[in-house]
Amino acid sequence: MMTNSILSVRRVSKVYHVKQGIFAGKLPLRALQDVDFSLDHGQVVGLVGESGCGKSTLAKILLGLSMPTEGEVYMHGKPIRDIRVQERAKIIQPIFQDPFSSLNPRKNIAQIVGLPLLLRGFEGAEIRSRVGEMLERVGLPQRTLGSFPSQMSGGQRQRVAIARALIAKPQILICDEPTSALDVSVQSQILNLLRELRTELNLSYLLISHDLSVVRHMSDRVMVMYMGRIVEYSDVETLFETPQHPYTKALLETILPPSPGQGLPKLQLRGDFPNPIKPPSGCAFHPRCSLAQGKCQNVRPVLEGSEVHKAACFFKETIN
Numbered sequence: 001m002m003t004n005s006i007l008s009v010r011r012v013s014k015v016y017h018v019k020q021g022i023f024a025g026k027l028p029l030r031a032l033q034d035v036d037f038s039l040d041h042g043q044v045v046g047l048v049g050e051s052g053c054g055k056s057t058l059a060k061i062l063l064g065l066s067m068p069t070e071g072e073v074y075m076h077g078k079p080i081r082d083i084r085v086q087e088r089a090k091i092i093q094p095i096f097q098d099p100f101s102s103l104n105p106r107k108n109i110a111q112i113v114g115l116p117l118l119l120r121g122f123e124g125a126e127i128r129s130r131v132g133e134m135l136e137r138v139g140l141p142q143r144t145l146g147s148f149p150s151q152m153s154g155g156q157r158q159r160v161a162i163a164r165a166l167i168a169k170p171q172i173l174i175c176d177e178p179t180s181a182l183d184v185s186v187q188s189q190i191l192n193l194l195r196e197l198r199t200e201l202n203l204s205y206l207l208i209s210h211d212l213s214v215v216r217h218m219s220d221r222v223m224v225m226y227m228g229r230i231v232e233y234s235d236v237e238t239l240f241e242t243p244q245h246p247y248t249k250a251l252l253e254t255i256l257p258p259s260p261g262q263g264l265p266k267l268q269l270r271g272d273f274p275n276p277i278k279p280p281s282g283c284a285f286h287p288r289c290s291l292a293q294g295k296c297q298n299v300r301p302v303l304e305g306s307e308v309h310k311a312a313c314f315f316k317e318t319i320n
């Protein structure tokens, strides 16, 4: 496969089978549908959408923790299913939302951060020096080497998780809601750290958040997901200035104050996120969309546009 991309996702779909009620059989839940994108060297791609839209399902597939039902993920042009787990771990590492549950409570910080090196057969002295350097790099004092996760704050634990992910010098971090479990005051510190590390180490990130303001200041490109599909894909400035999907516009209105004299936002999100087992016909967003017309109930708009800006809406040209 010819590509400069470090990670390519080609038409990935994921179907879970879920039981509804005690007597009912299992029903298909389409958590991801036809997801297609690439991550280039040193690039940050943001992924936003409401809870339950499929973000973590995609993260798990990229990390090889879950298999796609259809489609393929390539790393440096090679299907990840053909790359051994240890090899993958040298290229791609996760940062999860809750650093507490992802850190072993019985190991101290030196052991947690050093484990990936130990597993690869590094000597004790080399491990100690690299762990010490990494701790400094993520802003943790050396005295925390002997601490246990329970003795640290949420922000410190997320720094430990970042140190552990980076110790093996990966090229890609999959950051799944990396700041959602943290106090607001700590969130920006962790985002700043991720931003510095990205530049310094020339890392690529998939930065996942339900909050558009989290991805805004770090991403080069942003994908907006609704019910398992990418509904808009754009560079970050264009997305904020001229969004083409009414869902993106509604998400923006939740984070940006309305301009003076404009009155109430026109595209407020109506109603709740639909039941993913019974997705709406046509455009899945139509029941909540103030622009929806008859066509939207019957026909699903495809994601199309230019290389740099695509949206799946019949009214994308007229929305702004």
Ligand code: ADP
Pocket (backbone or CB within 6 Å): 016, 017, 018, 029, 031, 049, 050, 051, 052, 053, 054, 055, 056, 057, 058, 276
């Ligand atoms: P997000 O991370 O955007 O909140 P998820 O990827 O976790 O969304 O979930 C997407 C959809 O798939 C949800 O409807 C969720 O309930 C469902 N889902 C996630 N994991 C499983 C699973 N292991 N089995 C069945 N359904 C699942």
Ligand code: MG
Pocket (backbone or CB within 6 Å): 055, 056, 057, 176, 177
């Ligand atoms: Mg999630």
